[in-house]
Amino acid sequence: MTDHPVPPEPTIKQFRERYETYAQLPPTGVPREEVLRVMREMAAEEQARWAEGYASGCVYNRDQDHIDFLIEAYAINSQSNPLHTDVWPSAVKYESEIVAMTASMLGGGHIGGGPGSPDGVCGTVSSGGSESIQLAMKTYRDYFRATKGITKPQMVVPETAHAAFDKSAQYFGIEIVHVPVGPDWRADVDAMADAVTDDTVVIVGSAPPFPHGIVDPIEELSEIARERGIGFHTDACLGGFVLPWAEKLGYDVPPFDFRLPGVTSISADTHKFGYAAKGTSVVLYRSQELRHYQYFTMTDWPGGLYCSPSFAGSRPGGLSAACWAAMVSIGEEGYLEATRRILETASTIKAGIEEMPELRLYGDPLFVIAFDSTDPALDIYRVNDAMTARGWALNPLHRPAALHLCVTQRHTQPGVAERFLGDLRAAIDWVRENPSSEGGMAPIYGMANTVPERGLVAEAMLDFMDGWYRLR
Ligand SMILES: Cc1ncc(COP(=O)(O)O)c(C=O)c1O
Structure with a gap:
């Protein structure tokens, strides 16, 4: 993960340049090995962020063992369709x-x-x-x-x-x-x-x-x-x-x-x-x-x-099967232990935020930790951009402008809470030292938070979703 504090250009199309784009079916099938190679490469790049606990919410479990178990449960039941109760x-x-x-x-x-x-x-x-x-x-x-x-x-x-x-x-x-x-x-x-x-x-x-x-x-x-x-x-x-x-x-x-x-x-x-x-x-x-x-x-x-x-x-009956497998394999003891770890980690993070004079914690939540800036000169969305540059994916909130971290088991891994607090401190300091830096999502969030014409904001979101499905 980079610790370079310049916000990156946001993009959801970074794989377009690097891999074949299919606007129609390939005339002959792509070899399975090649298909899997491309998927593995993209997933490996994405994984660093959620697996190491840089994302708010998103992935809630703790380890690859659990994921492998769910994959096996899904694989056994991959053809199942609950609509056909007689067959499945x-x-x-x-x-x-x-x-x-x-x-x-x-x-x-x-x-x-x-x-x-x-x-x-x-x-x-x-x-x-x-x-x-x-x-x-x-x-x-x-x-x-x-x-x-x-x-x-x-x-x-x-x-x-x-x-x-x-x-x-x-x-x-x-x-x-x-x-x-x-x-x-x-x-x-x-x-x-x-x-x-x-x-x-x-x-x-x-x-x-x-x-x-x-x-x-x-x-x-x-x-x-x-x-x-x-x-x-x-x-x-x-x-x-x-x-x-x-x-x-x-x-x-x-x-x-x-x-x-x-x-x-x-x-x-x-x-x-x-x-x-x-x-x-x-x-x-x-x-x-x-x-x-x-x-x-x-x-x-x-x-x-x-x-x-x-x-x-x-x-997808396979998903229900994997869900059942998760629940019965974790059991009461497992859910208790997971919750204990999450709430203890959340307490550490809440305490760390409370020590930062520029931030205000919202109430005393259990595991979704929301905070905003007490300093009018400190734009919380720019703090978010600086956190994004450090690899984090937090949730920007609206009305009022704030951020939140939804603590999951990924954040209970050793060192993650401390890394979050250290990065947050560094992000605030960087924004304070670079008051006129440009780029990132802060101007967009800031505008979307305050612009009275909500139709314009909705239009921008329609464009965003069109872009999602655009190939060129
Ligand atoms: C309180 C609450 N309700 C509903 C939802 C919607 O869930 P989903 O994204 O699975 O549709 C969420 C998602 O984060 C949530 O936090």
Whole structure:
């Protein structure tokens, strides 16, 4: 990793020059060895960054052994498609057990006959946090249309809720009401209650939210929903596989799961701190009645009787198999130990940031550490650029301008926390000593943070995504 403090030119096309570009199928197949060589070379370059703990979030597990194990589990099941339950009953076993294990972990044990029973907490496997959230939001829309006749549904979310809620609103024609958070970065309970109307179908809280990592007051928020007879969704995509173990380790974890009677659904990502490969998450419901509104059935299709529990039709059963393999091989003891290491590392990093007079830590988070600059002359986005030049991939936040590091097991490797703090100190010093340096992403983030015309910012993002798929 370079320690040169000049921000690099950001690019996502660095491999275009170096390797063959295919705008159409090659006339004859490229030899497999050659295909694999190219892939290995690119992956090796990328790996240094995430494997050595330079990235916020991204890769949550600790070691190559675990990855090799997941690869083997995937390889054994690579042809599996859970849509065809008759051909792959193993996928049925894996997915039903992933859901039951997650429900047990998230306070579902005391409801009905427990997870896996007809009256217990239930759910489905999805492809990731965004899909889990979208499934839940669609479910509330359809459930309350059928049971209460609500035709202009509304969801009430703290402004820190993940963008996937806005995506759901856009996709499913649900009005989304964003409520500002309080000075402690948590949802403002009174303001949330005031925002609820007769059309509200669901209130949302996060455990924790992506930006600042401080768990919302789920108990109070879910009570508002319970009193009004509407849904409450806890977004535990990020914390679902950390908070239960943090609580067992004695950390102060506010209640957020099905032990609260008002919580009617939860999203929890196996592909984050569940340590599965990317491509799986779990959405849970308090009752099967609710889950039925997620499902799709078609009785009159010439292609036969068709049903699917989530958005996709055919799905990668290998990913569910690898997820199940991760969960049963890690077990309670493994998750506890991983969480212990993560939270201890996060404490070291928080303490180090608190000692830097130019920085302000946001609250007292468990493992998502957000901070901004207390010095108006120190642009936190330029600090981010200087960190990028040192190999780091942190998350820049908006409104207000800040950065965060989501601590994973990769950061628990020896020396990583110290390297982060040392680089952060050096990055701040460099920005102070070079007040007029140019380049990097800081001007773009700065503009995007403040420009009143949000349409321009959205246009720039459309261009970015077009560029993603452009070959020349
Ligand atoms: C709190 C929270 N919810 C939802 C998501 C969306 O998850 P995914 O990127 O898997 O779709 C994230 C992702 O970081 C998250 O942090």
